[in-house]
Amino acid sequence: MFFALFEGIQRLYNSNMLPNVTVKTIENNTELQQARHIFDKTWSKDNGTEVTANLLKAMVHSGSYLAGAFLSGNCIGASFAFPAKPTSLRLHSHMTAVSTQYMNLGIGFALKSHQKIWARNNGYSEITWTFDPLISKNANFNLVKLGADVESYLPNFYGEMLDSINLTDESDRLMACWKILENNSQVKRIIESPDLSDLLIKIPDDIMTLRINSIKESLEIRLNVRRQFLEAIDLGYKIVGFSKTNEYILRKTSQI
Numbered sequence: 001m002f003f004a005l006f007e008g009i010q011r012l013y014n015s016n017m018l019p020n021v022t023v024k025t026i027e028n029n030t031e032l033q034q035a036r037h038i039f040d041k042t043w044s045k046d047n048g049t050e051v052t053a054n055l056l057k058a059m060v061h062s063g064s065y066l067a068g069a070f071l072s073g074n075c076i077g078a079s080f081a082f083p084a085k086p087t088s089l090r091l092h093s094h095m096t097a098v099s100t101q102y103m104n105l106g107i108g109f110a111l112k113s114h115q116k117i118w119a120r121n122n123g124y125s126e127i128t129w130t131f132d133p134l135i136s137k138n139a140n141f142n143l144v145k146l147g148a149d150v151e152s153y154l155p156n157f158y159g160e161m162l163d164s165i166n167l168t169d170e171s172d173r174l175m176a177c178w179k180i181l182e183n184n185s186q187v188k189r190i191i192e193s194p195d196l197s198d199l200l201i202k203i204p205d206d207i208m209t210l211r212i213n214s215i216k217e218s219l220e221i222r223l224n225v226r227r228q229f230l231e232a233i234d235l236g237y238k239i240v241g242f243s244k245t246n247e248y249i250l251r252k253t254s255q256i
Helices: 002-013 029-042 053-061 107-121 136-145 207-213 215-234
Strands: 021-025 065-071 074-084 090-098 126-131 149-154 173-179 199-202 237-242 247-252
Touching (some): 029 053, 029 065, 029 074, 029 090, 053 065, 065 090, 074 107, 090 107, 107 126, 107 136, 136 237, 149 215, 149 237, 199 215, 207 215, 215 237
Parallel strands (some): 090 126
Antiparallel strands (some): 021 065, 126 173, 149 173, 199 247, 237 247
16 A cells, blocks of 8 residues: 555656645644635635534544645645545545645646545545536546546535635536546547537636626526536436537437
8 A cells, every 4th residue: 555655646746746845634733724724715705614623623533535735834735525425435525725826836636646546545446526517627627637527417506605706606516526446547538529419518718707797697608508418418418528619528328
C-alpha cells in the first residue's frame, strides 16, 4: 500500500501543478479550520457555514476524507468526501475548492489525484460527486481531464442554495462517477465529429457572468437544458463526451 501511495504522489507532482505545493490529508484542528475557510470563501453567504468544525472533525475521525493543498504552510485548496452506499460502497466527494488566486494552476487536479490514491488505498473502487451541468469548465474537467462518467441528471438537487455562486438559480446537478480502478486518468473525450445519431446539448461559455447580468435568461437556459437532458435520458441516451464548443455529446446506450 505504501508503494502504491508513493508512486501515485510522484505522478501527481509530475503534473502541471504549481511548484512547492504539498497535498496531504488533514487531521489536526488548525488545518481543518483552514480547509473550512476555503469552503466558506468559495461558497460565501451572509450567515452560516458550509460545514461546522465539530461535524467535519467527527466525520474525519470516523473515516471520511479531508485533504488540503498547502503552499508555504497556508491552505490554498481543499477537498472533503465521505463513504456512501446507494448500491455498493463508494466515496462521495462533497466539496473540492481552490482559492481564487490559485485557480487554473493544476491545484484542483492535484486534489482529485490525491483523493483517487487515498480512495484506492482505502478499499474504494468509485468516487462520485455532483457538478452544475451549465458550468463548461467543470464539465470539461470532469469528463475530459478526469474521464468520469455521468450516472444521472438531478433537477434542483439541493433545493434553494443561499451562497453567492448558486443564489437565484435552481440547483440542477449531474452525478459524476469516477471508476478509479480502471486506467482512465488519461481519457480524452473531446469529440470533434459526433455521430449523426448523437444528441448535442449546448451550454453557455460562461453561465456565471450571464447569471449576474440576467437572472431571467440564465434560468431559461437552465430549464431548457434540464428538459433536453431528461428527454434524452428517457429515450435511452447517455453522455459519452464533451465538445470544444461546449456541447454535451449523448449517444444511445445500445450504440456505446
